[in-house]
Amino acid sequence: MPVTFRIEKFEGPLDLLLQLIESEKLDITEISLTGVAEQYVSHVHENKGKIPPEELADFLVVAAKLVYMKSRLLLPSLEDEELDEGPDLATQLREYQRFMQAATELNHTWNAGHIAYARDNRPARKLVPTFAPPPNVDVPMLCTVMERVIARLAPIVKLPQVAMKRIVRIQDKIAELANRLRTMAKFTFASFVSKAKDKQERLVSFLALLELVKQRVVTADQSENFEDIDIAANDLDRLADLKIEFV
């Protein structure tokens, strides 16, 4: 059993991941990432109340990627075009690490107080305002501009709702998996995944699997002869009571 490091404070999923890797003094490689996958998930699980709702989905995305990477170690034939695309997590994390090192220096400079000042322009305030109407402004324009300002606020105002929607989708998916497990004692993970309609669902499936494995409700095994991972609910009673609250 590897030593489990407790990370007290983290900002964002990459920050948590980086801290876990660094606390184990590992280089950023695919292998080391899969090595801290479980710790990552339990940290997210334990801190779900402290993570701002609008960021939680991003934490879950990284969890999904980690689980995917780990599944691939067990099951190389398991491929997911969408999860494979874009920069891989190791590359992304190495780049993030370089910026965090730069940020430390930048913070030092910021706090040093070596400020360059512009000329004070307050004296201009003492000038008596001269009415200088702008040539390009009329009443209909004001209306257009105000509508634009209001429209621009929409994403900010709706941010919590959008975040909640993403979270609810994941909760629903986990609940669905529990239901299916209750009715099916055994089915293959790959067949489950293949039924997922889109990337979103596949990610959620991975997460759900991981969560259930963690809670020892199911076991994940790879049989020698089959390419798929068998999933068995080994405690259906417990599963029935399982309070699914990953998020």
Next chain:
Amino acid sequence: MSIPQQIEAILFAAARPLSIKRLAELSAVYVDDAEKALVELEARLVDSGIMLQRAGNEVQLVTRPEHAEAVKQVLKDEIHGELSRPSLEALTILAYRGPLTRPELEQIRGVQSSMILRNLMLRGLIEEKEDVRLGQPLYNVSFDFLRHLGLSSVEELPKFEELRGHQNVTDVLKDLEQDSQDDRDSQDSNVSDQITV
């Protein structure tokens, strides 16, 4: 550190006349040394577009008279001609939703707006009101500006009620209230790292 340079920096930033005594204090040198530094600075500035101006015991940095035309033009830029998009936005928000404090206006615009408010004041398009809200001055569009638009009051603006009372605006302003409440709360409980943005 070079005293002439330091004095130059102080005079540059202050943008107003300062006494030689005050300059000496700020640079932590004797008045005689400040005086010497000023002579040195004066000599160096011969090659520059600015110069040292003396009046009695006070000195300040000003532009050389030969650049007066260009300088006048850049100062006029600020108060004449078309409004920039950010200025127009601020003016519009004040027209529909005024009076507002600077933090309220910024909350709606989502952008720091001190320079813009200053500029709109200089152009006489907005006014600082007599009263304050939460210790902050309130701004409104000026009567001159309304008259220029041919309006007798802001209520004549198109869709005035609808846009003034729009939920998005009300919601972000509520966030601001909440934030300042949170600030007060966290200051009480001393959770300072929670509030640094």
Next chain:
Amino acid sequence: MSIPQQIEAILFAAARPLSIKRLAELSAVYVDDAEKALVELEARLVDSGIMLQRAGNEVQLVTRPEHAEAVKQVLKDEIHGELSRPSLEALTILAYRGPLTRPELEQIRGVQSSMILRNLMLRGLIEEKEDVRLGQPLYNVSFDFLRHLGLSSVEELPKFEELRGHQNVTDVLKDLEQDSQDDRDSQDSNVSDQITV
């Protein structure tokens, strides 16, 4: 009349950032000549208490950071507290890699960043640029940010070329990829998938 001197006088009087294009207009010279004059001015200012600061197409005159202690006393105190971790993260990435769109920033940070961008805009530490990329607004660090660090431009940041250069390589690769792909949407969906899934 010497153009570097005139440009110095204009910047001095303006007391705010000006575009090189506007400087050229005010001095009645071509942009190239204004650019040359700025280089000359920069060289002359090495011996002075002030320096030229550059960000994008704009320049302004500011005091040299080594005089901050003395200069601070003649100005109204600026309130720029400490930077929180998320602010620092976003600012560092934008300083080295800017201008960036929100999805690009989120790709590097790995987390949703609309609130942090909004907070930094409200504090005046970043600015939204006029132009867009793939339909998304571009963000860059502001003059106020540079001033607080005492930098004349982002290029003075430690390891600037190294951290920035990487991006150029990535861009080239991306472009190549793009060229070889008929499907124009793929890049858009790449970026947004990283963020929204």
